[in-house]
Amino acid sequence: MLIMDGLGDRPYKLLRNKTPLEAARKPNLNKMAHNGETGLMYTLGPGIIPGSDTAHLSLFGYDPVEYYQGRGVYEALGAGIKLKKSDVAFRVNFATIKHNKIVDRRAGRDGCCLDDLAKQIDGMKIGDTRVIFKHTVEHRAVLVLRGKGLSKDVTDTDPHETGVPPKKPKAINKTNSARKTEKVLNSFISKANKLLDGSKENKKRIRRGLLPANTLLIRGAGQYNEIPSLKELFGISASAIAGGALYKGVAKAVGMDVLDVPGATGDKNTNLKNKAEYAINSKSDLVFLHVKATDSFSHDGDYKGKKQFIEKVDKEIISRVLNEFDLMFVSGDHSTFASIGEHTAAPVPILIYGDKKLVRPDLGMFGERRAALGQHRIIGLDVLPILLSKAGIVGKYGE
Amino acid sequence: MLIMDGLGDRPYKLLRNKTPLEAARKPNLNKMAHNGETGLMYTLGPGIIPGSDTAHLSLFGYDPVEYYQGRGVYEALGAGIKLKKSDVAFRVNFATIKHNKIVDRRAGRDGCCLDDLAKQIDGMKIGDTRVIFKHTVEHRAVLVLRGKGLSKDVTDTDPHETGVPPKKPKAINKTNSARKTEKVLNSFISKANKLLDGSKENKKRIRRGLLPANTLLIRGAGQYNEIPSLKELFGISASAIAGGALYKGVAKAVGMDVLDVPGATGDKNTNLKNKAEYAINSKSDLVFLHVKATDSFSHDGDYKGKKQFIEKVDKEIISRVLNEFDLMFVSGDHSTFASIGEHTAAPVPILIYGDKKLVRPDLGMFGERRAALGQHRIIGLDVLPILLSKAGIVGKYGE
Known part of the structure; x- marks a missing residue:
């Protein structure tokens, strides 16, 4: 199961009115299509814009209406954090802010020095709550609040747009646990912002011409409950090859064996060749191979980069694995239109x-x-x- | 409603890379398609391989998840047996065995002398249980166990492959009724095998160059509960024209009037012309007309025979009924790929x-x-x- 994240798109004039996938030179995918079954998939359903987490749950056979636990949970599992039931996990972006307005929600997508910054945040204490904080890939990080009486019922601080201030986290209901989590989160954010602002790591980023990672945008609160594995539900063993923490996390949540592939970074320079080799060498019934950059190029509006990355996948993965599996499924988890830089329901x-x-x-x-x-x-x-x-x-x- | 069993297939080189349906000369179906609506149907759902019984229930508007009662029930109803609630009904194959290994699961698909053999088995007593046994079409037969404290919770003896011994029937749970049924079935099988082995009918089959029908493969245990009729659910009267007992049985279960059509045998030499005449003369709101041989040819890997049979259906049924009905629906109940001789989910x-x-x-x-x-x-x-x-x-x- 090869998933190119955010694969679906629309045509662009500069691609001669083709979509990035249509325009890509992809002799190996063409060969598969010529001898294979095709079609169209609404990952969640017509008119439902999939998140990457809910989309992957569906692709793995898990109805997200029943099984979805919030993005933070998958990011944390994927970052290798062992979650307790009472923990609240969040997805975090390192972001760039100026005069309290967001300049870049992803701090230029550059992960430079963020490991070191994350280590300084990790282990903070907010009252009786302990902070677990890990940088993952590019601008991405994970926050876990560990303590008594916390709840996932708090709102996101990420406004999903630039030119506006981050939002304040708010309790969604009047329970003590939601109110406490709101308070803890507010204190954490001020403390973290202070630390980031004065850090030598951000000075280094600026010296290097990078945007400073001077705030955190927090979203996708979730609490973890174990769910039945693919083995229990369908009787199959499965392994996962992915760079991004989210995909590793969803894979872990459904009981996949997440392989540690050298150079699989989840960014545009990920080592596709290594991914292909690990897929071939896996002994599992099902191998899930995820590539992220198709989606990232779309989020950045770069449909040419997306096209070129699809060509790279064709050359470095498909050509290698073409005759190595009994059965192959290739698709995306959803569409991301480069025209708007967002997921769509297409x-x-x-x-x-x-x-x-x-x-x-x-x-x-x-x-x-043509898949129609x-x-x-x-x-x-x-x-x-x-x-x-x-x-x-x-x-x-x-019968 | 004309159903060609197992109609869907894949392309074959010797059919110039066409499927049997695509390759068939079918001027009357073409005329219908040219003026009709087309499309594709997953009979039960994507990725669900339909049995013929569950598939027909769906086509008749009955969700099998709610209404399916086990294949034996439909075979028995179709063979004209009046079932009691406490009966347990099974689908049976006459089969050929040598040194306790199955040589042919269908005794060469030849029904010669099986009526006479069935009559000798019918009426056996196993303790306080009475055996009702009927030969239907080709190698097919029906077994009904009638007595006290019996259950459908026993496993099949048909291993669905050759070169291995038949399986022993086993109780699925520890209830007294399942255990009793296991015991009764075991005794029945040894008694029947002895009878078949020494029979003059099998000597006759061997003299004629046919495979002996020297064992029974038993499967699809079911118990009958009446379900609401098409009249009750949808307000329509319906009649059924089919050769195979299974199809007659599903039709009966949903309250169709099953017509007795001379020469409608359910095999490759069935009288299609008679079927067409009876369909035209029916006064019911809905007429279900089933032809079986498309599926049988596929099970035997004979895609050319399948193509020719579709041509025969076009010539002998479609041409005759084309202008006789207000509305016609033509399809298959599922795909059977001749390449593997099995039902598929296509x-x-x-x-x-x-x-x-x-x-x-x-x-x-x-x-x-093209239907795509x-x-x-x-x-x-x-x-x-x-x-x-x-x-x-x-x-x-x-409104």
């Missing part, structure tokens, strides 16, 4: 390739608009059943 | 034809891959509502 093309006896090739190609000629119109929750039925792991219903 | 093409004022013709044709261009993407449970709305039997939801 359906994403899917591609299923494998043993000729089991696959009915379509007339389509692997592109958003394919046989499948599915939602994300259909993916695993389709793969399991083809793999002979589940049999007939009835 | 979607099947559908075709809706009728009064021009009510039908919006598509650009597609009636074939697996059609307007419909549905599941089996959608079929009856679509037909009822077009027929004016159900009206608007809201």
Whole structure:
């Protein structure tokens, strides 16, 4: 299962009115499409704009309505933090602020010196609450509040736009735990901002021509409850190859074995070749291979970079794994339109390739608009059943 | 409603890279497609491999999750057995065994002498349990155990492969009734095997160059509960034309009037012309016409035979009924890939034809891959509502 994050897009004039996927030179994906099944997938459902976390839960066969626990939980699991039930976990962006207005929500997407800054924040005490704080990839970090009487019922501080101040975290209800969490979070933010502002790490960033990482934007509060594993639900073993903490975290939550792949950074310079080798060498029934940069290029409005990255995936992953698996599924977790730099609800093309006896090739190609000629119109929750039925792991219903 | 069993398939080189349906010469189906609505149907849902029983329940508007009662029930109803609630019914294959290993799960698909053999088995007593046993079509038979304290909670003896011994039936739980049924079934099997082995009917089969029918493979235990009829649920009368006992049985279970059509055998030599005449003469609101051989050819890997049989259906049924009905629905109940001889979860093409004022013709044709261009993407449970709305039997939801 190869997922190119945010794969779906719209056409652009400078790509000769093609989408990045359509425009990309991708001989190996074309070969798969020529001999494979195609179609379109609404990962969550028509008109539902997927988050990356809910989208991946669906692709793994877990209905997010039942299983979703908040983004912070997956980021924390993916960062290697062992969560307790009473912890509250948040996704954090290092961001750039000036005169209390956000200049860049991602501090230029540059991770320089953020490990060192995170270590200074990690271990802070806010009253009887302990702060666990880890930098992950690029501008991303994880915050876990550990203590008594905390709750996930607090609002985000990330306004998801620039030119405005960060929001104040607010209790969503009047329970003591929500109110306490609001208070703890407010104190934490002032303390962290002070630390960031005066830090030698930010001076270093500025010297290097980078944006300072002088505030934290906090979102996606969640509390962790164990859920049944893929082994328990579907009887399959699974491993995961991903750079980003979120994807590792969702994979961990469903009981995948998360592989530690050298150079798999989740950014635009990630080592795709290593990812392919680790996928081939895995002994699991299912291998989930995630690449993130397609989405990042879209968020930054760079549809050309997205196209080129798809070409790189074709060359460095697809060409290598093409004949190594019994069954392959290639898609995105959702669309991210470079035109607006945001996730959209547009359906994403899917591609299923494998043993000729089991696959009915379509007339389509692997592109958003040609995939509409394919046989499948599915939602994300259909993916695993389709793969399991083809793999002979589940049999007939009835006779 | 014309259902060609196991219609969906994949392309084959020797059919010039077409599927049997695509390759078939079918001027009458083409005419319907040209003026009709097309699309693709996952009978039960994406990735769910349909059995023929669950698939037909769906096509008749009955969600199998709610209504499915086990294959044995439908086979028995279809064989004309009046079931009591306490009966346990099984689907049986006459099969060929040598040195306790299965040589052919279907005794060469030949029904020769099996009526006579069945009559000798019918009426056996196993303790206080009475055996009802009927041969139906080809290698198929039905077993009903009638007595006190029996249960459907026993496993199949059919291993669904050759070269291995039949399985022993086992109680699924520790209830007295499951244990008793296991015991009764074991005694029945040894008694029947002895009878078959020494029979003059099998000597006759061998003399004729046929495989001996020297064991029984038993599966699909079920107990019958009446369910609401099509009349009660949808307000329509319905009749059924089918050769196979299973299809007659599902039709009976939903309250259809099962017509006795001379020469409708459910095999490859069935009398399609008679089926067409009986369909035309029926006065019911809905006529269900089933042909089985498309599926049988696929199970035997004979995609050319399948193509030719589709041509025969076009010539002997479609040409005759084309102008006789207000509304026609043509499809399969599921895909059976000749490449593997098994049901698959691949979607099947559908075709809706009728009064021009009510039908919006598509650009597609009636074939697996062209149907992807059609307007419909549905599941089996959608079929009856679509037909009822077009027929004016159900009206608007809201105003």
